[in-house]
Amino acid sequence: MGRKQTKSGKIRLTEVAKLAGVSPITASRFFRNPEALSLSKRERVDSAVKELGYVPNLAARALASHRTEVIGVVIPSLTNNVFADVLRGIYDSSEGSRYTIQLANTRYSILQEEKLLRLFRAQKPAGLIVTGINQTAESRTILESMNCPVTQIMEIGDSPVDMMVGFSHYDAASAAISHILEQGRRRIGFLGARMDPRVQRRFEGYRDAMKAASLFDPNLIVTTSVPTTITLGGTLFADLLAQTPDIDAVFCVNDDLALGVLFECQRRQISIPGDLAIVGFNDLEFTAAAVPSITSVRTNRYEMGRHAITMVIDAIEGRRPQTPVLDLGFQLVVRESSMRQSTVMAGSVGID
Amino acid sequence: MGRKQTKSGKIRLTEVAKLAGVSPITASRFFRNPEALSLSKRERVDSAVKELGYVPNLAARALASHRTEVIGVVIPSLTNNVFADVLRGIYDSSEGSRYTIQLANTRYSILQEEKLLRLFRAQKPAGLIVTGINQTAESRTILESMNCPVTQIMEIGDSPVDMMVGFSHYDAASAAISHILEQGRRRIGFLGARMDPRVQRRFEGYRDAMKAASLFDPNLIVTTSVPTTITLGGTLFADLLAQTPDIDAVFCVNDDLALGVLFECQRRQISIPGDLAIVGFNDLEFTAAAVPSITSVRTNRYEMGRHAITMVIDAIEGRRPQTPVLDLGFQLVVRESSMRQSTVMAGSVGID
DNA sequence: CAATCCGATGGTAGCGCTGTCAATAATTGT
């Protein structure tokens, strides 16, 4: 296969058709709609393609057909592990399909997002995956006018542009807080960084859960718009401790912050969970490995990517999902860092 | 800008040319080679483009010109932080250029890589970035026949396909071992997972450094082909400890393993660096935040991405680099986890 | 001042494929 290609480098559909003894258009149909061909022609074209090592010219195809086989994916970050997992799901499930993923990074800027969507519109993608539900009005207009399937990922909400796959950050945070409250903690701090829309909603979940328990106190909250790092977790925790020394738990909007808090506690000889419960968010790998292991909220990121791309491809090909909004939920994974004080055996915490 | 576009959606170069009062080909030149136009025409076309909100049809351009503005990037993993950083560099530096990044994931399989390169060849990319120097013979042939700039990243070696940006994993590992030896350690274990070619070269650096010191001992080595996780670091370390209880240091081929070792030591009450020195690789963020902080080898991943894409774009546009191989080096970042026993003040290690 | 050159511009002819619709062959119903 592919032998003759290197020889001349000029295998067009016409050549394939000639070898197969059919018209070019029939050969073309072999790729786009093979069922429309009779079995004999299909086989003839198939072997001609293989024999010549024919590779379609995508540019010509796009020009003639007025569509591309590109699916755009707009995410806010390339380095955030959360999106890496989603992307892996997207790429894994797009392989084997005819579609190509075109990645674009907004760096958490909705203006940048708008710009990228404008670029995508120019390319007439076959489908689009965008992160979140907080687009600018203009972005939304672009998305709606794009005339291709669009899936919003990472969260769910009313009024999807088209389809959605995600979960409720609000509920997830609420669940985490409920759990902490159940463990008998009362002064639950909130640590937040890079307060993007999804983190905002986690905050709201925290806030309402605390208010419902009549335990809300602004002094329990420390946030920053700075991007998350592990080190920052330690810093923010130090601030929180200075501001409100009597905290007995911390809810971190992500696991990196939580790990930073854990390390800071080790430095300060604060026993976890004896003195303080820690709960993170996302359930990254290290939460299970840490000593003590860290309670976190598992979000189904890989599956989110898989579903998102599958929904888009299905929609492109006319198979629209029954329900446009898919809630993948979350799971609270309870680990040592948030166990009830009495539950923890002496010796299971810290280096001890 | 872009007003009329939404109205009819049919702004072609011809329309722009008409409005500007020039021929279509002149308008075309405005994009590809603006210097060739007289100032007056250039301005006329420019304002016509803006007025009409003209957006070039990339498919038509590619079909007519026999080239694309796609730069392919082939990496082995999407979730590995190392590549996330490289990618960020690539994307950051490609923005603002006319080129589009096309990402492909080999999942550490050189056969998959070969397949992907074949796909890329069909697309006639403007340039290509591939990971490492261990391509199959067929892949190499494809790369060489591709007739576009190619940059190999992550490591350097003799006989680049075209250009290279990276560093010597062998030297980096050697430097790490030298450092550990200088700290007075003698029984230095080696922990390796996902033994990809670059990890292999780190192993060789370790092996030769140990042999040079007459300290090489196969019992010091534990490796697996399983992908790296933090948890795995703990497991491998447990194996190593069972196999060779008298180790006084561990060199881990990456930081995740190192963190896993650290956690495992916390569990087993092994004091770091008192009982054991730990050295990781890559200098991920958590190495500095951990307690104790973990010595690691910093690799300039973001810069690698930036340089790689810049070199490719420059080469596409005829500005070939003076030297095709760029060594970005590495820096050993010494932290608490590998300090000489006597150097460490009591109390600076572990939770204590 | 003719011969030459050069920079700026335009005309022509596709790039390789597919949409549309017509034409033909195979199948069915009554």
Add this chain to the structure above:
DNA sequence: ACAATTATTGACAGCGCTACCATCGGATTG
């Protein structure tokens, strides 16, 4: 058995752009 229908197939035109070469002033030269 013959019209009506349905599966297959093909002819034609053109998607929007650029490569290639021709053209045409005007500047340069001897």
